[in-house]
Amino acid sequence: MQKQVSLDISGLQHFVSEQELDEIQPMVQTARNLLVQGTGVDAQMNEWAKLPANYDHVEFDRIKAAAKQIAENSQILIVIGIGGSYLGSKMAIDFLHGSFYNHSFDGKHPQIFFAGNTLSPTYTQDLLNIIGDWDFSINVISKSGTTTEPAMAFRIFKQKLIEKYGIDEAYQRIYVTTDAHKGALLEEARQNDYETFTIPDGVGGRYSVLTAVGLLPIATSGGNIDQLMQGAMLAYNDLYDTDFGNNDMLKYAAYRNILYRKGITNEILESYEPHMRYLAEWWKQLAGETEGKDHKGIYPSSTIFSTDLHSLGQYIQEGMRNLMETVIEVDSSQSDLYIPRSRENLDGLRYLEAVSMDDVNKTAREAVALAHSSGGVPNMLITLKDNSATTLGYLIYFFEFAIATSGYLNGINPFNQPGVEDYKRNMFALLGKPGYEDLRDSIKKSPH
Numbered sequence: 003m004q005k006q007v008s009l010d011i012s013g014l015q016h017f018v019s020e021q022e023l024d025e026i027q028p029m030v031q032t033a034r035n036l037l038v039q040g041t042g043v044d045a046q047m048n049e050w051a052k053l054p055a056n057y058d059h060v061e062f063d064r065i066k067a068a069a070k071q072i073a074e075n076s077q078i079l080i081v082i083g084i085g086g087s088y089l090g091s092k093m094a095i096d097f098l099h100g101s102f103y104n105h106s107f108d109g110k111h112p113q114i115f116f117a118g119n120t121l122s123p124t125y126t127q128d129l130l131n132i133i134g135d136w137d138f139s140i141n142v143i144s145k146s147g148t149t150t151e152p153a154m155a156f157r158i159f160k161q162k163l164i165e166k167y168g169i170d171e172a173y174q175r176i177y178v179t180t181d182a183h184k185g186a187l188l189e190e191a192r193q194n195d196y197e198t199f200t201i202p203d204g205v206g207g208r209y210s211v212l213t214a215v216g217l218l219p220i221a222t223s224g225g226n227i228d229q230l231m232q233g234a235m236l237a238y239n240d241l242y243d244t245d246f247g248n249n250d251m252l253k254y255a256a257y258r259n260i261l262y263r264k265g266i267t268n269e270i271l272e273s274y275e276p277h278m279r280y281l282a283e284w285w286k287q288l289a290g291e292t293e294g295k296d297h298k299g300i301y302p303s304s305t306i307f308s309t310d311l312h313s314l315g316q317y318i319q320e321g322m323r324n325l326m327e328t329v330i331e332v333d334s335s336q337s338d339l340y341i342p343r344s345r346e347n348l349d350g351l352r353y354l355e356a357v358s359m360d361d362v363n364k365t366a367r368e369a370v371a372l373a374h375s376s377g378g379v380p381n382m383l384i385t386l387k388d389n390s391a392t393t394l395g396y397l398i399y400f401f402e403f404a405i406a407t408s409g410y411l412n413g414i415n416p417f418n419q420p421g422v423e424d425y426k427r428n429m430f431a432l433l434g435k436p437g438y439e440d441l442r443d444s445i446k447k448s449p450h
């Protein structure tokens with residue numbers, strides 16, 4: 003039976019030997035065991051790994067009820083969050099509903115727009131204009147409850163909500179997803195009696211898509227969150243398999259690290275499907291924040307092909323040889339098309355008249371793999387069975403597990419992000435946040 007997600011490494015045959023795989027295998031197993039047994043550094047942040055088998059079913063039902071309520075009284079849901087607090091739901095909505103979800107409003111599922119992931123007043127004002135007179139609700143998501151971008155956006159969109167509905171109804175249209183115990187957002191939610199969902203302890207932002215962080219917006223879009231969790235559970239069962247030969251997650255972690263240790267330090271996640279653009283954005287945060295520390299780590303980047311073949315294709319084919327590619331392909335495309343027949347054949351496309359567009363797309367993928375491989379770029383292929391929520395749930399867990407394993411394999415803490423905290427502190431100091439006066443003074447004195 004075809005698995006939801008499978009890895010093909012035939013594009014590595016000129017780059018990695020079986021012996022190298024044998025050599026790294028015990029280290030990958032050790033890294034995997036650190037994760038599964040909870041004996042690695044910062045192991046209390048491993049709770050995401052147990053979510054498929056052990057999530058809060060009462061909250062899950064509340065999420066579904068809230069999604070229904072939002073769909074009943076709103077044409078628009080504004081999801082406020084940044085990083086892991088929005089990328090997972092954005093990528094899932096695009097993956098499940100295609101590139102034009104917001105343009106195909108069916109009256110049943112609200113349009114979903116994202117705010118608080120930028121400090122741009124232009125973007126924010128444009129979004130306020132889009133809301134106009136439509137009925138809307140807000141889902142504000144922040145684990146820390148103090149991140150500047152979502153906090154500012156929340157004030158702005160909350161004000162619009164209050165102006166439109168008055169305080170009482172406005173507060174009923176605010177759904178908060180935050181830490182269970184602390185943070186300014188939790189405090190405000192308690193005081194104003196907003197409906198609140200929890201990001202469980204031990205689940206960091208970039209590992210949180212299978213909690214209310216991702217599930218409430220996804221359910222509001224009509225995405226099947228039962229199937230999503232079932233898919234993650236399938237992965238949980240498969241990936242806990244200690245047999246290396248059966249475990250594509252461990253193989254993916256192994257091969258990308260063999261390549262990395264040979265100086266191939268950049269991984270490009272590639273898809274031939276534009277609706278997977280945000281899947282790559284989500285993966286970039288997952289990989290970048292997990293692995294990029296102590297002056298180590300694979301640099302994660304992404305392209306959408308064939309679009310970017312006409313911009314970055316040249317570099318990938320002939321630029322510096324420090325690139326590896328991981329291609330994600332859907333086995334059975336959601337839709338297919340044939341080009342119309344033309345008697346005149348003025349464009350010379352007759353040879354494609356009997357070929358489906360999906361076949362042309364997949365042939366492009368094959369042609370690129372051959373070209374890049376002969377150009378010195380190793381490539382791996384991840385095949386998804388279909389575009390279902392089950393497959394997406396599997397894929398989410400696949401990447402989370404593989405990337406966390408890679409982190410331990412590289413001897414770093416996969417669960418912190420001290421580098422991001424640096425920028426946040428500097429920004430607080432420069433903007434004059436109380437408590438950051440000393441840092442502000444020292445920044446002002448230091449030569450740039």
Ligand SMILES: O=P(O)(O)OC[C@H]1O[C@](O)(CO)[C@@H](O)[C@@H]1O
Pocket residue numbers: 084085086087143144145146147148149152207208291419422
């Ligand atoms: O949910 P929060 O606490 O607002 O943080 C948002 C994002 O900011 C980061 O801390 C840094 O980008 C991410 O790890 C996190 O996903």
